[in-house]
Amino acid sequence: MKIVHISTLEDGGAGIATIRLHEGLIKKGIDSTFLCAIAKGHSALTRVAEEPDPTLLQRIALRAGVTVFDTVEHERKKIKSCRGDYEYYSLPISRYRLEENEHVLSADVIHFHWVSNFVNFPTFFTLKKPVVWTFHDMNPLLGGFHYSADLLKNMENAELMRIERRYKQIKADATAKANLNICAPSRWLYEVSLADETMGRFPHHHIPNGLDTEVFTPYPQDMARQVFGLPLKKKIFVFVSANIANKRKGFHLLEEAVAGIPPEADFLVVALGYNHLAAKDPRIVFLEPIHDEPLLPLLFSAADVCVIPSVEDNLPNVMLESLSCGAPVLGFPIGGLKDTIRDGVDGFLCPAVSAEALAATMIRALGASLDRAEIRESAKKFDESVQASSYLAIYNSIS
DSSP states (O other): OEEEEEEEESSHHHHHHHHHHHHHHHHTTOEEEEEEEEOOSSOTTEEEOOOOOOOHHHHHHHHTTOOTTOHHHHHHHHHHHTTOOOSOOOOSOOSOOGGGOHHHHTOSEEEEOSOTTTSOHHHHTTSOOOEEEEOSSSGGGSSSOSSHHHHHHTTTOHHHHHHHHHHHHHHHHHHTTOOEEEEESSHHHHHHHHTOTTTTTSOEEEOOOOBOTTTSOOOOHHHHHHHHTOOSSSEEEEEEEEETTOGGGTHHHHHHHHHTSOTTOOEEEEEEEESOOOOSSTTEEEEOOOOSGGGHHHHHHHOSEEEEOOSSOSOOHHHHHHHHTTOOEEEOSOHHHHHHOOBTTTEEEOSSSSHHHHHHHHHHHHTOOOOHHHHHHHGGGGBHHHHHHHHHHHHHHHO
């Protein structure tokens, strides 16, 4: 059996989750290929699809600032002119023609992941092959938005909403007769998709993301802290996000929460990610992002608690990485966090989505001591071999 995974990016949460599944399948002897638009060198097994060059007419027109002959650029220009307020907005059309790619044509099963701006929906599903689609955010259920909060913020933007309805219809028309199975890493997204008028008619499966639990394993805390130059005696919260400025990831709420905790509380927040400003509180420090995956288990081993203050999220890789290293997770009762965290057992769930609730829960965590060995043992259910076996069962049933 030959599987081809399609994901726009090789990095980011979705790209990393895709690579982990891909490599988990290979370990089981499956012929698996990872096809992306932009590679960052994380996996020697990645294949990069070639984007077709613009035609001569398109090149001449683009030099003159005319986009009408280039549908993708024309759509991007229209979206930009709407001046919407959102984290990201993507197109269901693309210059790529993946349905003509040799890896896609030779596959028994095509596995979509985060495919924004990569798959050209109007033409791809003319290829009559079984497709498994893992939803890494809400974009498959929307038009160009990726989370419902962004949709709600832009409801009064009439022109953008016209584009949004048109893009959603493009996806609905393209998948109308598709041989499609939908997978959601979180119970939350599974239920949202099952209730969707377009996607709800397809078979659905709830399969959490996976990781190599032999890589993400606990280390002695003192040793781990020495690696990063962190104090040995303080309580340490760790926050990890590719983009700290991303409001959906909630670092602004974490800053507010820290400011609301009495100054005599002895703790440190260690934040990793790009795009951070100077800390507003001396109890918050920043480390450079970690690109060497074997260092991440040391970071989580150094932490007393991993705090994930996302206001919308699916099933964060950071949560699974932390739990696999025995570090409890603290966050809001949303998405995959609500599915996974057992309050007081392997982490702490805030009673509400607010800075005040986050501060109160952090104070509660400072006085608690959870069983890290039990957390680690429970997290083995997320091992990549478990995930790969679940997907293999679907592949075998449809190919």
